[in-house]
Amino acid sequence: MEDRVIFHIDLDSFFASVVELKNPELKGKPVVVCVYSGRTKDSGIVSTANYKARELGIRSGVPIKRAKKLGNEETIFLPVDMQFYKKVSKRIMDLLEAHADRFQQVSIDEAYLDVTERTKNDLRLAESLGYEIKRAIQDTEGLTCSIGIAPNKFVAKMASNFQKPDGLTIIPQEKVIDFISGFRIEELHGIGRKTSASLIELGVTTVEELRNGDLKLLESRFGKNKALDLLGKASGIDKSPVKPESIKQISKIGTLKEDTDDFGTVFDYIDGLIEELIHRVRELKIQFRTISLIIIDTSLKMETKSQTVPLTEDPQVIRVILKKLLKDYLKNPKKIRRVGVKISNFANLKGKNGKTFPTKSSTSRPVSKRKQSSFSDFE
Ligand code: TTP
Numbered sequence: 216m217e218d219r220v221i222f223h224i225d226l227d228s229f230f231a232s233v234v235e236l237k238n239p240e241l242k243g244k245p246v247v248v249c250v251y252s253g254r255t256k257d258s259g260i261v262s263t264a265n266y267k268a269r270e271l272g273i274r275s276g277v278p279i280k281r282a283k284k285l286g287n288e289e290t291i292f293l294p295v296d297m298q299f300y301k302k303v304s305k306r307i308m309d310l311l312e313a314h315a316d317r318f319q320q321v322s323i324d325e326a327y328l329d330v331t332e333r334t335k336n337d338l339r340l341a342e343s344l345g346y347e348i349k350r351a352i353q354d355t356e357g358l359t360c361s362i363g364i365a366p367n368k369f370v371a372k373m374a375s376n377f378q379k380p381d382g383l384t385i386i387p388q389e390k391v392i393d394f395i396s397g398f399r400i401e402e403l404h405g406i407g408r409k410t411s412a413s414l415i416e417l418g419v420t421t422v423e424e425l426r427n428g429d430l431k432l433l434e435s436r437f438g439k440n441k442a443l444d445l446l447g448k449a450s451g452i453d454k455s456p457v458k459p460e461s462i463k464q465i466s467k468i469g470t471l472k473e474d475t476d477d478f479g480t481v482f483d484y485i486d487g488l489i490e491e492l493i494h495r496v497r498e499l500k501i502q503f504r505t506i507s508l509i510i511i512d513t514s515l516k517m518e519t520k521s522q523t524v525p526l527t528e529d530p531q532v533i534r535v536i537l538k539k540l541l542k543d544y545l546k547n548p549k550k551i552r553r554v555g556v557k558i559s560n561f562a563n564l565k566g567k568n569g570k571t572f573p574t575k576s577s578t579s580r581p582v583s584k585r586k587q588s589s590f591s592d593f594e
C-alpha cells in the first residue's frame with residue numbers, strides 16, 4: 216500500500232458547465248442550475264452555479280429565492296437536466312477508467328484513479344498523465360476538471376480542490392504534512408463541523424495540534440476507530456485502496472405538487488418514480504430483496520416502510536409492494552409532502568459487459584456527506 220500514485224479528479228462546476236456547452240449563448244454569463252420543488256415558482260435550492268455566479272455569492276444549497284436576490288440582470292437560472300448530465304458523466308467516467316490501473320467513481324463528477332503501475336511511481340510521468348487526461352476531457356466533451364495527485368486518496372482529494380477550476384496539484388510524500396497542516400480542521404475532507412466543534416472543546420484547534428493529539432483523549436470522545444481516523448487525516452495518511460464503487464441501494468424521491476392524503480394522487484406520483492427505478496433495475500440487472508416507501512409528512516417527519524421479499528429481479532414486484540405499503544401508511548391518513556421509493560438488499564450486480572460488481576448491505580458508501588445528501592434526490 217506504500218508508495219502509490221493516486222489521482223482524484225473532479226469536474227469544474229459540472230452541471231453548469233454542461234448547460235453552458237449545450238447553450239453557447241450562455242457563455243460568459245453567471246449560470247445557476249436549480250432544483251425546483253414545483254411548489255411555488257421559486258421554491259427549491261441551487262444545485263450548482265458556474266464560477267461567474269459564485270462571484271456573486273451563489274453556490275450549491277442556496278435557496279433559489281435568495282440566489283435570485285444575489286444574481287444580477289445577466290444571471291441565468293435553469294432547471295436541472297439529470298438524464299443529460301448522467302450521459303455526459305458516463306462517457307467521462309469510461310474515459311477516466313481507461314487511464315487507470317484501478318478506478319473508483321465516487322459521485323456523478325468525481326473519481327479516484329490508482330495509476331501507480333502505469334506511471335512507474337514517477338511523479339513526472341504522473342503529471343504528464345494528468346495533463347493528458349485533462350486534454351482528453353477537453354477534446355471530447357469540452358469540459359475542464361481539477362486533478363489532485365498524491366500518495367493516497369485523502370490527500371489527492373484535498374489536492375484536487377486546492378486549485379479550482381482547471382487545476383492540477385501534485386503533493387509528493389515529503390510535502391504531505393506541510394500541505395495538510397495548511398488547512399483548518401473543518402476543511403479536511405470527511406471532518407464535519409460537528410466533529411471540529413467537539414475537537415475545539417477538547418482544546419484541539421489546528422491540524423498540527425490534532426496530529427500531536429492524545430489518542431486516549433480522542434478515543435474517549437470519539438471512540439477508537441474515529442480517533443484513529445482523525446489522527447490519520449491530520450497526518451495525511453490514508454491506506455484505503457482505490458476500488459470499484461459498490462451500489463447498496465437505489466432510490467428516487469420527489470415533492471408532491473400539493474400536500475395530500477389522497478391515495479390515487481400520491482400513487483400516481485409514486486408511479487413516475489417507479490418508472491425511473493425500473494429503468495435502473497433493468498440497466499444494472501439487479502436482483503433485490505427489499506422495497507421501501509419513504510414518506511415525509513407536512514411536519515417534515517420522515518417515515519420509511521419496508522417489505523422484504525424473496526430475491527427477485529422482477530420490476531413489477533416493486534409496484535405491487537409499494538401500493539400495499541402506501542395503503543398501510545394511509546390507514547391513519549396524514550397529509551404527505553414528499554415521497555420516495557427505494558430498493559436495497561441486492562444479491563449481485565451484473566454490468567452490461569457481464570462484469571459483476573461487489574455489493575454491500577450495511578456499510579455506507581465512501582462518498583462525502585455533502586454529496587451523499589444532495590444525491591439522495593437523484594439516485
Ligand atoms: P461538486 O463537484 O461538488 O460541484 P461542482 O462540480 O458544481 O463545482 P466544483 O467546481 O466546485 O467541483 O458537485 C458536482 C455536481 O453535483 C454539481 O455540478 C451539481 C451537483 N450538486 C448538487 O446538486 N447539490 C449539491 O449540494 C452539490 C454540492 C452538488
Ligand code: MG
Pocket residue numbers: 225226227228229324
Ligand atoms: Mg465538481
